[in-house]
Amino acid sequence: MKAAILYGIEDIRIEEIEEPVCGENEIKIKVEYCAICGTDVRIFYSGHKKVIPPAIIGHEITGIVYEIGKNVYYPEIKVGDKVTIVTSIGCGKCKICKNGFYNLCPDTKAIGYYYKGGFAEYLIVPEPAVKQKAVLKLPENLSLLEGTIIEPLSCCINGQNYLNIKEDDFVVIFGGGPIGFMHACLCKAIGCKRVVIVDPAYDRLIKFGKNFPDIILLDLNKINLKDEIMKMTDGFGADVVITACPSKKAQIDALEIIGSKGRISFFGGLPKDDSIIQIDSNIIHYKEISIFGAFASNRNDYIKAGELISSGKISAKNFITDVIPIENIKEGIKRIKSGDVLKIVVKT
Numbered sequence: 001m002k003a004a005i006l007y008g009i010e011d012i013r014i015e016e017i018e019e020p021v022c023g024e025n026e027i028k029i030k031v032e033y034c035a036i037c038g039t040d041v042r043i044f045y046s047g048h049k050k051v052i053p054p055a056i057i058g059h060e061i062t063g064i065v066y067e068i069g070k071n072v073y074y075p076e077i078k079v080g081d082k083v084t085i086v087t088s089i090g091c092g093k094c095k096i097c098k099n100g101f102y103n104l105c106p107d108t109k110a111i112g113y114y115y116k117g118g119f120a121e122y123l124i125v126p127e128p129a130v131k132q133k134a135v136l137k138l139p140e141n142l143s144l145l146e147g148t149i150i151e152p153l154s155c156c157i158n159g160q161n162y163l164n165i166k167e168d169d170f171v172v173i174f175g176g177g178p179i180g181f182m183h184a185c186l187c188k189a190i191g192c193k194r195v196v197i198v199d200p201a202y203d204r205l206i207k208f209g210k211n212f213p214d215i216i217l218l219d220l221n222k223i224n225l226k227d228e229i230m231k232m233t234d235g236f237g238a239d240v241v242i243t244a245c246p247s248k249k250a251q252i253d254a255l256e257i258i259g260s261k262g263r264i265s266f267f268g269g270l271p272k273d274d275s276i277i278q279i280d281s282n283i284i285h286y287k288e289i290s291i292f293g294a295f296a297s298n299r300n301d302y303i304k305a306g307e308l309i310s311s312g313k314i315s316a317k318n319f320i321t322d323v324i325p326i327e328n329i330k331e332g333i334k335r336i337k338s339g340d341v342l343k344i345v346v347k348t
């Protein structure tokens with residue numbers, strides 16, 4: 001089969017390799033599409049501790065169930081079904097996993113990181129993933145292409161699970177990439193009237209924003225953010241702030257613009273060697289602010305993401321800039337890095 005093999009930093013090659021064999025306790029998927037994630041770009045340029053080359057990455061996967069191992073009991077799916085695959089696979093034994101938070105298991109092993117991912121014609125869903133019901137049937141009316149948006153959207157849903165966002169909330173999102181716009185669309189799906197995205201790369205923000213006309217876009221270079229948000233909220237500040245970017249400044253600014261009883265999500269992580277910030281903790285104290293983290297997602301978030309797309313509340317097509325053949329994956333990764341596109345999907 002054809003696969004994109006990652007051999008090391010900036011070294012990915014399309015090769016013809018042996019088609020994987022489905023074990024008795026595994027499920028084999030014929031991969032149809034796999035979108036390129038910002039994390040794939042980071043792995044390509046900087047490596048990742050759980051990705052040991054030669055590796056096959058890619059975790060925003062859709063495909064067809066090709067074979068179900070003979071010991072597998074999985075009545076929810078059958079051969080030929082359109083499916084996606086939950087990325088985070090926990091150990092299944094620790095107290096975090098027992099509560100269903102496989103994304104936070106200290107020994108989490110993800111598809112497309114530790115396990116082989118979706119930039120290949122076939123994929124084996126390993127036994128621990130089968131046990132965790134990581135193979136999810138797509139809603140009937142959802143295409144395999146649209147289904148690639150489920151994974152990133154599920155991560156945003158996991159982040160917003162903590163935020164108790166309501167229709168009347170004023171929401172500010174830092175970061176105008178695909179994740180920032182997905183967060184904004186989720187708020188719109190809840191019914192929020194005022195959702196703002198701020199980004200210093202304003203040209204890009206305006207370009208992407210054409211697909212999302214009901215979201216307010218602010219140019220960080222031209223405004224005093226705090227003054228502007230206070231003006232827009234009659235001096236109360238934002239109810240919810242989400243930092244969808246790896247920026248210390250965004251995290252610090254979030255506290256500057258948040259209002260009383262506000263909820264903040266530090267959704268985007270910071271670079272691992274530069275992750276200490278200084279904040280005025282009295283803002284948290286006097287305004288009763290809550291700050292939450294978010295990392296990856298779980299099965300329930302995938303199900304909700306699939307429902308939101310299939311019901312039309314969120315348009316997957318608005319996020320997909322381009323579909324490319326696997327032979328062009330390197331170019332696709334470069335285009336994502338340039339920040340010039342929302343999502344690029346690889347057809348395997």
Ligand SMILES: [Zn+2]
Nearest residue numbers: 037060151152
């Ligand atoms: Zn992703």
Ligand SMILES: [Zn+2]
Nearest residue numbers: 091094097105
């Ligand atoms: Zn565990």
